[in-house]
Amino acid sequence: MKDKLLLLGVLKQSEMHGYQLYDFIEQNLASCTTLKKPSAYFLLSKMEQEGLVQVVEQRIGNRPPRKVYRLTQAGERLFQQLLQENLSQFTPTVFPGDIGIAFLDQIPIEQGVRLLRKRLQKMQVHLAHLETIPPHRGSASLLIKHQIQHLHNEIQWLREVIADLQEAGNLPQAQKDNEFSHQDSSSN
Amino acid sequence: MKDKLLLLGVLKQSEMHGYQLYDFIEQNLASCTTLKKPSAYFLLSKMEQEGLVQVVEQRIGNRPPRKVYRLTQAGERLFQQLLQENLSQFTPTVFPGDIGIAFLDQIPIEQGVRLLRKRLQKMQVHLAHLETIPPHRGSASLLIKHQIQHLHNEIQWLREVIADLQEAGNLPQAQKDNEFSHQDSSSN
DNA sequence: GGGCGCATGTAATGAGTTACATGATTGA
DNA sequence: TCAATCATGTAACTCATTACATGCGCCC
Numbered sequence: 001m002k003d004k005l006l007l008l009g010v011l012k013q014s015e016m017h018g019y020q021l022y023d024f025i026e027q028n029l030a031s032c033t034t035l036k037k038p039s040a041y042f043l044l045s046k047m048e049q050e051g052l053v054q055v056v057e058q059r060i061g062n063r064p065p066r067k068v069y070r071l072t073q074a075g076e077r078l079f080q081q082l083l084q085e086n087l088s089q090f091t092p093t094v095f096p097g098d099i100g101i102a103f104l105d106q107i108p109i110e111q112g113v114r115l116l117r118k119r120l121q122k123m124q125v126h127l128a129h130l131e132t133i134p135p136h137r138g139s140a141s142l143l144i145k146h147q148i149q150h151l152h153n154e155i156q157w158l159r160e161v162i163a164d165l166q167e168a169g170n171l172p173q174a175q176k177d178n179e180f181s182h183q184d185s186s187s188n
Numbered sequence: 189m190k191d192k193l194l195l196l197g198v199l200k201q202s203e204m205h206g207y208q209l210y211d212f213i214e215q216n217l218a219s220c221t222t223l224k225k226p227s228a229y230f231l232l233s234k235m236e237q238e239g240l241v242q243v244v245e246q247r248i249g250n251r252p253p254r255k256v257y258r259l260t261q262a263g264e265r266l267f268q269q270l271l272q273e274n275l276s277q278f279t280p281t282v283f284p285g286d287i288g289i290a291f292l293d294q295i296p297i298e299q300g301v302r303l304l305r306k307r308l309q310k311m312q313v314h315l316a317h318l319e320t321i322p323p324h325r326g327s328a329s330l331l332i333k334h335q336i337q338h339l340h341n342e343i344q345w346l347r348e349v350i351a352d353l354q355e356a357g358n359l360p361q362a363q364k365d366n367e368f369s370h371q372d373s374s375s376n
Numbered sequence: 377g378g379g380c381g382c383a384t385g386t387a388a389t390g391a392g393t394t395a396c397a398t399g400a401t402t403g404a
Numbered sequence: 405t406c407a408a409t410c411a412t413g414t415a416a417c418t419c420a421t422t423a424c425a426t427g428c429g430c431c432c
Contacts, residue, residue, distance in 0.1 A: 002284045003392095009291040019411050032286040039392055041413060064400060064411040083295065086288030087303035090310035093281060093342075096190045098220040098334060100274030103197040104327050107271065115275035122278035139292050142352075146286060146345055153341045154281075157334055164330075191420095207383050227420055229385060252383040252428060378432090386425075393418075401410075 003035050004052075005082040007043060008075055011053060017066035018044055028140050031147045044069060052078055101161065109169035116162050120155065127151045191223050192240075193270040195231060196263055199241060205254035206232055216328050219335045232257060240266055289349065297357035304350050308343065315339045 006029065010021060022040045025033065035043075044067075047053045052075035058066045071079070097119070104112050130148050135141050194217065198209060210228045213221065223231075232255075235241045240263035246254045259267065285307070292300050318336050323329050 002287055005291075006287050009287070009294065012291075012294065017411080018413095029287070029290060031280070032283055032290065034282055034392095036393060038394085038413075041411095042392085045413090062400065064398095066411070079291075080295070083288055083291055084299075084303055086285065087292075087300065088306040089285070090307045090314065091284060092219070092314060092335075093283070093338060094222055095220055095281070095331075095334065095338075096279060097274065097277065098331050099190055099194050099197070099217070100271055101330055101334075102217060102220065102327050103193075103200075103267075103271055104275075104330075106197065106200065107268070111272075112275065115272055118276040119278045126278065126280060139290050142289055142292075142349055143283075143286050146283065146289075147280075149345055150281060150283075150338075150341065153338065157337055161330055205383080206385095222420095224421060226385075226422085229383095230420085233385090250428065252426095254383070380429105380431085382427100382429080384426085386423105388421105388423085390421080391419085393416105395414105395416085397414080398412085399410100402408085404405100404407085 001082070002086070003033055003039070003043060004047065005079065005086055006033055006035070007040070007047065008052065008071065008079040008082070011069055011071050012076065012079055015068055015070035017058065017068045019066070021069070028136065029143070031143050047075070051075075104161075104165065109165055112165055113162055113169075116158060116165070120158050120162070123151060123155050123158065127155065189270065190274070191221055191227070191231060192235065193267065193274055194221055194223070195228070195235065196240065196259065196267040196270070199257055199259050200264065200267055203256055203258035205246070205256045207254070209257070216324060217331070219331050235263070239263075292349075292353065297353055300353055301350055301357075304346060304353070308346050308350070311339060311343050311346065315343065 018041050022037050048055055051072055053069045054072055056068045058068050133144055198212060206229050210225050236243055239260055241257045242260055244256045246256050321332055
């Protein structure tokens with residue numbers, strides 16, 4: 001239902017056809033949804049059936065016809081309702097990446113460090129990418145700021161996790177740094 | 189597939205029956221997944237068919253029989269593989285709550301502020317709850333720390349959004365503040 | 377004796393993805 | 405002429421959720 005709000009909101013600001021709409025979302029609102037193209041088209045035709053949007057077919061020369069969508073009053077009402085719900089709600093963030101963290105003790109420390117470094121690097125690349133995005137207008141810039149601030153925070157946390165892990169590896173057995181020469185009781 | 193890793197990991201640490209497993213996840217790993225009970229049972233029986241886990245039926249008195257699951261070698265191998273993937277991957281966080289933020293300019297500022305305050309309050313309640321959780325052992329404490337740190341960050345961000353919004357409302361029409369007398373940035 | 381916790385599931389439903397299908401225009 | 409972009413969709417599939425079904429034990 002989140003995505004319905006998203007589509008309604010974008011269409012409220014200006015009418016669009018599906019392709020354009022998806023494009024817009026991908027470029028400006030990727031941080032709030034993972035909606036894929038067929039899902040967007042599907043949702044749009046469903047919303048048409050529900051009377052939330054009106055469709056006008058548009059032909060330009062011989063190019064593929066477009067279906068231009070615009071909000072109806074019912075759509076407008078639903079938008080207001082969903083918007084209020086969304087703004088007042090709070091849904092705790094779920095971190096699938098924490099599953100691996102929870103089982104860090106199941107693999108050798110060096111391996112854990114290596115893998116997490118890989119993750120860290122990807123995060124840094126992503127952050128760098130976010131920071132190149134030119135400032136959007138309006139609320140959209142809030143979203144980018146949100147992403148950046150969040151990612152900073154995540155990077156910091158991951159750094160701490162890696163540091164802890166390395167520390168834990170250095171205390172117990174003062175020596176361990178001649179490669180993986182042996183493999184004690186792993187198993188289970 | 190995330191949840192498969194989760195189940196395998198928990199079962200690797202100690203064999204369990206389904207009910208117990210779900211309980212454990214709910215209490216200790218709620219921050220990495222939203223897996224529901226029937227899904228857990230379903231996944232377990234699927235994993236049995238795939239030869240990832242072994243089942244032993246256990247009866248105690250007349251109580252409902254339990255199916256105790258334990259990892260097979262195939263399960264062990266898959267666990268290692270999924271764990272490595274999970275640790276080295278990075279998936280950008282998606283914030284469904286940002287959809288509403290993106291359309292903040294579609295409603296009156298006071299209303300926006302009011303709704304976001306509601307959201308903020310829920311976040312604070314949740315944070316307070318997280319902070320009462322006694323320290324877990326091992327990696328689990330990392331997860332809680334992660335949640336807390338993240339939530340702090342989210343609260344801070346939301347405070348800024350609200351402040352910005354109010355500012356934007358105060359410039360155009362200098363008076364507007366005879367409702368909530370004030371609310372300084374206290375604490376965090 | 378009534379309700380909650382233990383213990384396991386099924387069935388219906390729905391949401392969303394991937395892969396596929398089509399066909400025109402534009403630029404290299 | 406070949407690939408990419410524009411433009412829309414369908415069909416098959418996976419995945420997960422909700423609601424429902426069952427039944428014993430334990431405590432009040």
